[in-house]
Amino acid sequence: MxxxxxxxxxxxxxxxxxxxxxxxxxxxxxxxxxxxxxxxxxxxxxxxxxxxxxxxxxxxxxxxxxxxxxxxxxxxxxxxxxxxxxxxxxxxxxxxxxxxxxxxxxxxxxxxxxxxxxxxxxxxxxxxxxxxxxxxxxxxxxxxxxxxNGLLPLRAADRVFTTAYSFRRFLHKTLSPFLLEWPSSSPWEGVTLPRLQxxxxxxxxxxxxxxxxxFVGDAVDISRLPIDHRVSAVKETQGGEQAAQQQMQGFLKFRLRRYAEERNEPEEEVASGFSPYLHFGHLSTHEVFSKIVEREGWEPHRLGKPTGQRGGWWGMSEVAEAFLDELVTWREIGFNMAFLDEHYEEYASLPGWAQETLEQHRSDPRSWEYTLKQFEQAQTHDPLWNAAQVQLVQEGKIHNYLRMLWGKKILEWSKSPEDALAVMIELNNKYALDGRDPNSYSGIFWVLGRYDRAWGPERPIFGKVRYMSSENTARKVQVKDYIARYTP
Ligand SMILES: Cc1cc2nc3c(=O)[nH]c(=O)nc-3n(C[C@H](O)[C@H](O)[C@H](O)COP(=O)(O)OP(=O)(O)OC[C@H]3O[C@@H](n4cnc5c(N)ncnc54)[C@H](O)[C@@H]3O)c2cc1C
Incomplete structure (x- = not known):
């Protein structure tokens, strides 16, 4: 070894x-x-x-x-x-x-x-x-x-990155030697150790x-532990290495080929579903990467020149590159931030431009304003938002595309951006199986402008922060069945 x-x-x-x-x-x-x-x-x-x-x-x-x-x-x-x-x-x-x-x-x-x-x-x-x-x-x-944690050792970067582009460019320049350093897939091979008597x-x-x-399944009676029993276990999503392996096999065999085109469709289950397993360490990014390498027959000499562009650097198929951009660029930029900036959970860690524009629109009238409880109970006027919240409460996840919309609407319907941040952190970390992860904060803070740029036209409440609407989402992707499925 x-x-x-x-x-x-x-x-x-x-x-x-x-x-x-x-x-x-x-x-x-x-x-x-x-x-x-x-x-x-x-x-x-x-x-x-x-x-x-x-x-x-x-x-x-x-x-x-x-x-x-x-x-x-x-x-x-x-x-x-x-x-x-x-x-x-x-x-x-x-x-x-x-x-x-x-x-x-x-x-x-x-x-x-x-x-x-x-x-x-x-x-x-x-x-x-x-x-x-x-x-x-x-x-x-x-x-x-x-x-x-990831393909890039946390120590390999000594600064925080403000955009996916700059982090990707850094990865393109820095990652290749680390792609040859993998943890062992069979750590006990050839190992002899004395046993504990x-x-x-x-x-x-x-x-x-x-x-x-x-330690077997019923070794501990969960119902007797002093924890929140109202947030129930998700029967359909079992934890552990074995479940993670099954999830990985299913994704690689059936869903990866559709990933680049259909990942954003809420009515299609095309994404990997890896995030809870990655969060709790039941699955390793290195293992996932090794499977992609195998599938693609890839070798390091296929790496391209550093460009910072989403596609083309790995020298793999379009779907593999689209997936690796999420698994590596987007996942690891959040780990980089959490590792290097101890304020990564705080409102003040937002980029200056985002804080400034949200401040300018702080007093804008809100057409709807909800409390944490109303959000939690999916009691808004918007059926699509409510459906996303119901999915979160029932299944411990929200479809990736709708998760962005979910956050953007909380910003729009909260008294202040700080309140919106608190609601997102509370609901995400309480209900999502992948919550309390560096990526929880990447996603939540992305809603408020982290890793993004200023967008026009300037809008009420959002200012220059990227806006999303349920109507546009419904035009872009199929949501009718999704709403029917998750009606509160
Ligand atoms: C408001 C909001 C909250 C979020 N909260 C979390 C969270 O608590 N935990 C979490 O892991 N992710 C979070 N995300 C990021 C993203 O939504 C999830 O990682 C993704 O939906 C997980 O599904 P999947 O494993 O099927 O992803 P896939 O699309 O199959 O991607 C594979 C892996 O890449 C990583 N990844 C994918 N998309 C992103 C992204 N946008 N940002 C960072 N990493 C990404 C994840 O590790 C994911 O498991 C959040 C996003 C938003 C907008």
């Missing part, structure tokens, strides 16, 4: 590896998968170097914002898959679902005290960066966070952890 690239390793403290520890600990917080994972590769590498067992610890707290049956179920589906997958390896998988607020406090420290060092995942959004910064000084051993009994006594293959 090859060493993982330095560009992926972020040291969070200056502690020394403890060769006397009982095991190497991989604290899995974002790349929740058993393959295609630089952090897992790094953890295996360290365990081999020290000839120690590897313990993989995946925990789910209950006190994070918007914790609900929906997100918990999705993550726990993944934990069931992990328990099965790691049972086939020399590693010891340990799953933990917190049953009451604060119950898990001290568990990571207790595990780390017995370890040689801790490897974890780097994820640039939500509470995770804060959590790692808080934990690092408390540990007596090293904490290394590994970046498995027994899991520390005093830890088991204090915290109800599940060791090895113990």
């Amino acid at each position: 090859a060493s993982i690239p330095e560009s992926r390793i972020h040291g969070f403290n200056q502690k020394e590896w403890n060769p006397e520890g009982d095991f190497v600990l991989y604290w899995m917080v974002a790349a929740r998968r058993s393959r295609w994972n630089f952090a897992l590769d790094r953890a295996i590498e360290q365990a081999q170097r020290l000839q120690k067992p590897l313990v993989i610890f995946e925990a789910l707290r209950c006190g994070y914002d918007w914790a609900s049956d929906r997100h918990h179920r999705f993550v726990m589906d993944g934990m069931v898959d992990q328990a099965k997958a790691f049972a086939q390896t020399p590693a010891t998988y340990v799953a933990y679902v917190e049953r009451e607020h604060g119950e898990g406090r001290g568990l990571l420290e207790a595990l780390s005290q017995r370890s040689c060092g801790v490897i974890t995942d780097l994820f640039p959004a939500f509470f995770l960066p804060r959590m790692l910064r808080a934990v690092a000084p408390r540990l007596a051993v090293p904490l290394e966070a590994i970046d498995s 027994s899991f520390p009994a005093e830890i088991r006594k204090k915290w109800p952890v599940f060791v090895g293959a113990e």
Whole structure:
């Protein structure tokens, strides 16, 4: 197994590896998968170097914002898959679902005290960066966070990009060497490691952890956890690596060829549906990319000259390029922002031109003005908007094209742009399975002008921010059946 690239390793403290520890600990917080994972590769590498067992610890707290049956179920589906997958390896998988607020406090420290060092995942959004910064000084051993987020290591860019064009141009100039550095698709090949003889009994006594293959579907009763039970699990969208694999096979086989032309049609399910799996780390961008490479029979020498244009650089078919522009350019520009700008969630992070024009139109009369509750309950005058909101509440997603319209109308029907931002963040992160991601903020802030330019003619409320209307949308794409399907 090859060493993982330095560009992926972020040291969070200056502690020394403890060769006397009982095991190497991989604290899995974002790349929740058993393959295609630089952090897992790094953890295996360290365990081999020290000839120690590897313990993989995946925990789910209950006190994070918007914790609900929906997100918990999705993550726990993944934990069931992990328990099965790691049972086939020399590693010891340990799953933990917190049953009451604060119950898990001290568990990571207790595990780390017995370890040689801790490897974890780097994820640039939500509470995770804060959590790692808080934990690092408390540990007596090293904490290394590994970046498995995208094709471009987060560290490879030292500035934030304001347009997709400028980021794409940067990618065209910078990405090619990183396309040769992949996490392992079969990380255990040729690896021998000592196994953990027994899991520390005093830890088991204090915290109800599940060791090895113990974590099964009904191991934890979600209905008893102190989380929001009104946001129910989405039965049709199962979480986990296996479901992610099925989603990927279906997309590559049946939908990718229609992607470039039909992705915007709300009545067609042509898009990949990968975003929740990418968000929770059940699926890796590298794996998806490798499948596209295989399908296209692609080789790096086909890369073109840097242009910043959407198509043509990869030297692949039109559909593959259209898809990669979303998966790589649009997905990773959001990770870049969240990683480098700690204010990425704040209104003040909008480009100056957008703040200025929204300010000039702050007092414009609104024909309709709704509260968070009215939005949440899909009680607007607009059937198409209501349908999108119903889809979000029921299925944890909104069709991509309508998601843009959904946001634009919240801006138009809110008292102020700041209120609109708060409503979008609340509804998106509460209901969307892919919420609380760097891309949640890319999408929401795009509605208000991020990554966009000024547009004319200047309009009420929006000023120069790009405008969208339900009428135009209905003219451009088929929505009749969509509205009928999601009538509140
Ligand atoms: C108001 C608003 C809110 C949004 N909230 C989220 C969110 O919470 N989480 C989220 O992942 N995306 C969000 N997006 C971006 C986009 O809508 C989704 O990524 C996409 O619809 C997911 O569906 P898919 O996986 O089928 O996408 P596909 O079209 O199949 O694209 C493949 C992947 O590319 C990435 N991608 C595609 N479109 C975009 C985009 N516009 N911006 C950034 N990355 C993109 C995603 O990772 C996606 O899974 C939001 C967009 C808007 C306008």
